[in-house]
Structure formats: C-alpha cells, structure tokens
Amino acid sequence: MPHELPPSPPSLVLHDSQRRATVPFEPLDPAHVKVYYCGPTVYDLAHIGNLRAMLTADVLVRLLRHLYPRVTFVRNITDVDDKITARARANNEDIAALTARTTDEFHQDLAALGVLPPDIEPRATHNIAQMQEMIARLIANGHAYEAQGHVLFSVGSFASYGALSGRNPDELEAGARVEVAPYKQAPGDFVLWKPSDADQPGWDSSWGRGRPGWHIECSAMSHRYLGDSFDIHGGGSDLLFPHHENERAQSLCCFPGGRFANYWVHNAMLLVDGEKMSKSLGNFLTIRDALAQAPAEALRLLLLGAHYRSTLNYTQAGLLEARRTLDRFYRALENCGLTGEDETAPVSADAPDQIPPGVLAALSDDLNTPLAIAELHALAGQALAGDKAAAYALRAGARLMGLLQTTPEEWFRGGVPQDDDKLIETLIAERLAARKARDFARADAVRDQLQAMGIVLEDTRDGTSWRRA
RNA sequence: GGUCCGGUGGCAGAAUGGUGAUGCAGCGGACUGCAAAUCCGCGUAUGUGGGUUCGAUUCCCGCCCGGACCUCCA
Structure with missing residues (x-):
C-alpha cells in the first residue's frame, strides 16, 4: 500500500439561497x-x-x-x-x-x-x-x-x-x-x-x-x-x-x-396527493393526522426521502412504505443482535459504531438525505446477511438523521398490553404443539386468530417470533 | 402580469457530457407443511421540438405541463 491516504471527512457544501449556488460551508x-x-x-x-x-x-x-x-x-x-x-x-x-x-x-x-x-x-x-x-x-x-x-x-x-x-x-x-x-x-x-x-x-x-x-x-x-x-x-x-x-x-x-x-x-x-396543501381543498394535514396513520419515524423517513430543496409529494401510500422500510432496517439490527438502546460504540474494531462514510458524504453534499437513505438500504442488506459491523453502521448513520432511535423490540412489539403479550405467547406455544403433531389446520387456525389480533408470526430456525402487523 | 424552480420506470426518488442508483409495487424462482421474513433472478423511465457535441437525460433555445413567491404561510 504505497499511498494510504488518511481518511478525511467530506467537507460540507450547502445551497445558499442568496448566492443561488451550492458552495462550501465556511x-x-x-x-x-x-x-x-x-x-x-x-x-x-x-x-x-x-x-x-x-x-x-x-x-x-x-x-x-x-x-x-x-x-x-x-x-x-x-x-x-x-x-x-x-x-x-x-x-x-x-x-x-x-x-x-x-x-x-x-x-x-x-x-x-x-x-x-x-x-x-x-x-x-x-x-x-x-x-x-x-x-x-x-x-x-x-x-x-x-x-x-x-x-x-x-x-x-x-x-x-x-x-x-x-x-x-x-x-x-x-x-x-x-x-x-x-x-x-x-x-x-x-x-x-x-x-x-x-x-x-x-x-x-x-x-x-x-x-x-x-x-x-x-x-x-x-x-x-x-x-x-x-x-x-x-x-x-x-x-x-x-x-x-x-x-x-x-x-x-x-x-x-x-x-x-x-x-x-x-x-x-x-x-399532498399531488396537490398544494390547503384548507380549502381539505387536504391540510397536521402532524397529528399523520401520526394517527403510522409511527413517527415512518413520517420522518418519508419526509427525508426527498431532497429538501425539491417538492415532496406526501401520500398515505408513501407513509406506509416508509414504515415497511423501517421494518426492514429494524430487522437488520435485530438479526445482528443490536437489541439494546446504548448509543456507545462497541470497542471491537470490526464493529465500529461510526457514521458510515457513504452516509456522511451524502449528507455533507447539501443534505442529500435520499442518497443517504440509499446507503442505509445497502447497509441493511449487509446486516441481514449477517454483517454485524454493517448493522452498527446502519444504526449510526440512521441516527445521524434521527432514525432508528428506538429498539427493534419496541418497534416491532412495543405498545402491546401485558395481557395480550401473555396470550400471544400462549397461542404461539399452542401452535407449536399443533405443528409438532402435524395438525396444520389447527396451527393455521391459531395463526389466523393472531392475525385477527394484528399479530404477524415469523418462524425461524430458533423458534417463532411475533410482531405487530 | 413579474420573478423563480421543476418535469427521470406503475409509484417514490438519486445521479450524470459516454452502457440511468436505491426502495416499493409487479413477474419468476429458492426457502417454508402453508405463510411471514430472507435470498436469487427479470422487466419497465430521462415531457416535447430544435441546437452545440464524436456522444445530451445532463449544456443552450423554443414549446407544453406542473409548482413556488409577488398577500399570512414551512
């Protein structure tokens, strides 16, 4: 390696309205x-x-x-x-x-x-x-x-x-x-x-x-x-x-x-739905209106999904898509064992809890959040394939944008009442027994019952986990 | 009327003077008892007409369409 350049952080450039140009921020x-x-x-x-x-x-x-x-x-x-x-x-x-x-x-x-x-x-x-x-x-x-x-x-x-x-x-x-x-x-x-x-x-x-x-x-x-x-x-x-x-x-x-x-x-x-948001059109959406339809992080992801200087079309479909995207990101964290809330960096050299360069470069380029999110997708893919360092990078990069602030546990299963929680575990055990007995009709009936409660099951090698639909 | 911005696949949305990211949706497959999740593969796009150029989606001009501001507004 004759020319190992020291890593230098990308310099920030911003679009300045007065200069009408994207210029280095000094x-x-x-x-x-x-x-x-x-x-x-x-x-x-x-x-x-x-x-x-x-x-x-x-x-x-x-x-x-x-x-x-x-x-x-x-x-x-x-x-x-x-x-x-x-x-x-x-x-x-x-x-x-x-x-x-x-x-x-x-x-x-x-x-x-x-x-x-x-x-x-x-x-x-x-x-x-x-x-x-x-x-x-x-x-x-x-x-x-x-x-x-x-x-x-x-x-x-x-x-x-x-x-x-x-x-x-x-x-x-x-x-x-x-x-x-x-x-x-x-x-x-x-x-x-x-x-x-x-x-x-x-x-x-x-x-x-x-x-x-x-x-x-x-x-x-x-x-x-x-x-x-x-x-x-x-x-x-x-x-x-x-x-x-x-x-x-x-x-x-x-x-x-x-x-x-x-x-x-x-x-x-x-x-909103391709039209200017206005009270006369009846499409004036408060933050609370949006939060009634999806978790707050989904709303944040949706709004960061377009560059801040371009017009963004808000739709409910987009909001739900953002939520599914976060499902994937949180799944990537969960699969790599990043289940805690701690923000502190792990000491291990191969799992640095650092801002991934691609995310930092994108954000430093006049806050290119859509490109930064694309970087998160790439990291999520690596994390889902088992790359724990990528999972840390995913979380660190996302958190720089105010995303992935909670735990997978809270994201997937938070807010479920204690009683429901116990019932769900009971039903999962019941379904497991039915499956072992190869009584699939019974097993599927249990799953349907949970589905009706808004609970989705995921079978893995290690057992069955659940999440809110 | 004046000033300014933009038109990229079914949808959202990056990038770029030289084979157009990413995600969702769709299609096919793997896995699964079936699903879910995950994985593999596939197709589809630069509004329109000119110009400059070896080459334009990118630069320039016209046109069409959309939006913002000019009035409280993020």
Whole structure:
C-alpha cells in the first residue's frame, strides 16, 4: 500500500439561497457555529409542511454537531401576531392560554418526531424591548419613519434590498396587488411597529401603544442570541420573500458592521396527493393526522426521502412504505443482535459504531438525505446477511438523521398490553404443539386468530417470533 | 402580469457530457407443511421540438405541463 491516504471527512457544501449556488460551508468561527431558524406562529396545530422545515433544520444541526465542536441553534416562537389574536377571539380563549397551549402541542409533536430542541427558543413577547431598540435605531439612522402611529421601514434607504430573494424593488411596485396603505412613502415599505386598539395586544412605546410588525421579531431575536453575524438562517422557501428579505434589510441597516446571515437555507414546499396543501381543498394535514396513520419515524423517513430543496409529494401510500422500510432496517439490527438502546460504540474494531462514510458524504453534499437513505438500504442488506459491523453502521448513520432511535423490540412489539403479550405467547406455544403433531389446520387456525389480533408470526430456525402487523 | 424552480420506470426518488442508483409495487424462482421474513433472478423511465457535441437525460433555445413567491404561510 504505497499511498494510504488518511481518511478525511467530506467537507460540507450547502445551497445558499442568496448566492443561488451550492458552495462550501465556511463557518465564521469553526469553534462555534450559529444557526437561526424561523419557528412557528402558535395559533394552531403544526402541519406536515411546518414539520418539513423543522426536520430539515434538525438534520442540518445534527450534521453540524457531528462536524463542529459547538453549535448554537436558535429557533423562535412567534407568540404575537394578528392570526393569534383572531384565533383567540374566535375560540373565546385568552391569547396567553392559546399560545401556551399551542406551543406545548408543537413541542409534543416535534418530540414525537425526534426533533432535537433548539438550544435557545426565544419568544417574541419576551423580546419586545429588543425590537423597540432596533426600531428606534432604524429611525435614528434614517432607515425608518413614523406615520400615523406606524413605524415603517424605508425600502428605498437600503441599496441592496431585494438581493436575497432576487427581486427588483421597482418590479415589486409595478406588480403590487395589494392596495398600498396611504401612510407608506413607497409601496414596498413594511411595518416595524403598528398601533393597537384597546382589545389588541400592545406594548407602550415612544410611538404609542402598539405591537411589532411582521418581520422585526426575528431580527431582534437572532441579534440578541447570535449577534451581528451568524452562519446559517433557514426556513421554508415561502419565507424568502418578503419575510427574510425584510429581516435582512432591518438587521443590516441596524447593525451595518455585521453580515447578518452568511448562508441562507430554504426548504421546498410539499404537496399532498399531488396537490398544494390547503384548507380549502381539505387536504391540510397536521402532524397529528399523520401520526394517527403510522409511527413517527415512518413520517420522518418519508419526509427525508426527498431532497429538501425539491417538492415532496406526501401520500398515505408513501407513509406506509416508509414504515415497511423501517421494518426492514429494524430487522437488520435485530438479526445482528443490536437489541439494546446504548448509543456507545462497541470497542471491537470490526464493529465500529461510526457514521458510515457513504452516509456522511451524502449528507455533507447539501443534505442529500435520499442518497443517504440509499446507503442505509445497502447497509441493511449487509446486516441481514449477517454483517454485524454493517448493522452498527446502519444504526449510526440512521441516527445521524434521527432514525432508528428506538429498539427493534419496541418497534416491532412495543405498545402491546401485558395481557395480550401473555396470550400471544400462549397461542404461539399452542401452535407449536399443533405443528409438532402435524395438525396444520389447527396451527393455521391459531395463526389466523393472531392475525385477527394484528399479530404477524415469523418462524425461524430458533423458534417463532411475533410482531405487530 | 413579474420573478423563480421543476418535469427521470406503475409509484417514490438519486445521479450524470459516454452502457440511468436505491426502495416499493409487479413477474419468476429458492426457502417454508402453508405463510411471514430472507435470498436469487427479470422487466419497465430521462415531457416535447430544435441546437452545440464524436456522444445530451445532463449544456443552450423554443414549446407544453406542473409548482413556488409577488398577500399570512414551512
């Protein structure tokens, strides 16, 4: 072996929306990578489209944590918004109760999916003072103005407005479909602060009692927790304009010495049965709707089965297929004796619990999760053929994507009541006796009985095992 | 109307200027008392018309179709 090159990890490349290109990721500080994602507006249950963005962030952050010693991931909760006010009114519910309840549901749903919590999860209502400071500063340096109780950002004051989303402000004006509010100096100007009626949530300010506009909260929170410049800002592609464009304008004008986000990561939308998910079509699926049909990992696998930048078509058939795929993966672990939960690496050199190179290479290539999953299939095949090292690699690679987090026992047989458990064992013994007596009619009758209970039997050389159908 | 993205086998979904992954489904076989699981084998695809090229699915142009954003939205 004359040229044994030392193994070097693949370098991460990411598609940056602003550069409109896939480029090497170079952190501002390799010792500490900083990521900000736009979180939910908490007025209703999260849907699977929301989930896609959260999963993209989750895989990205898991990968970054693997590659870098320290990662700070900030994801906000938007708990002041006119949609929240409207929903609270419709529900005849207190705003704080609505946002607390919805935030709790959001946390439960993401936890079910194995989405790791952010390091910091700031709430908009806890950062009003920071927003007001930014607004005052923007007024002071000529990027914002007061008009009829509103404070507006002056798009014309920021030369590179539109650079992120690739829009030309003049064209925006020409194509404006919404009637321009009379107090705006220019049609593209957007609200930083707006006045509140007595029955709307509001905070006192030097511009009167009011509430923040649509975009300032993320600028304030990202700055508070990550500073003038941070590495990655992400969200759904529908946020690119105007939300992220406006965030960028506010932040760069407020903190001209900084760079704000250095990379922008945007995930594509998803379709349900080939159609845009919308309430009017009746195909608006919450995370809970999906979880009623399949285990959470199946949903995760399905959503990671397409590259994050391409449109994903969600179907129930796809969800069930993802579940069968996980059956195979867990079977591969079980066959190799990886029945425990321990994440620690086995000491044996031929069974390293390391991220398989193919998986790491795929994920490092702009989060190519479908290709990484194909690698898992290859490892599962090897594991099923008895390769224990492949089973460890399968589990390690899958876990980097938040998959195979449980044990085969739990996956196949979890959630079955104790009494059923005993009955199943009894019936299996009964069937075994019948088979020994070559009374196959009786044996098959027992199997049918179990089938009716949702239990599938698998005969092996070592005996009969069972699992939920 | 403006801006942008995409169209790969029955389905999902990668990749690529030079014989198009992977999974599911289908078909045939092995194993099994029969199944289940597993294994082996097989078939099927780059929307359309041009251009560049020795060679295009990949690059360029037209067309058709779909989607996103421009308005709250992951």
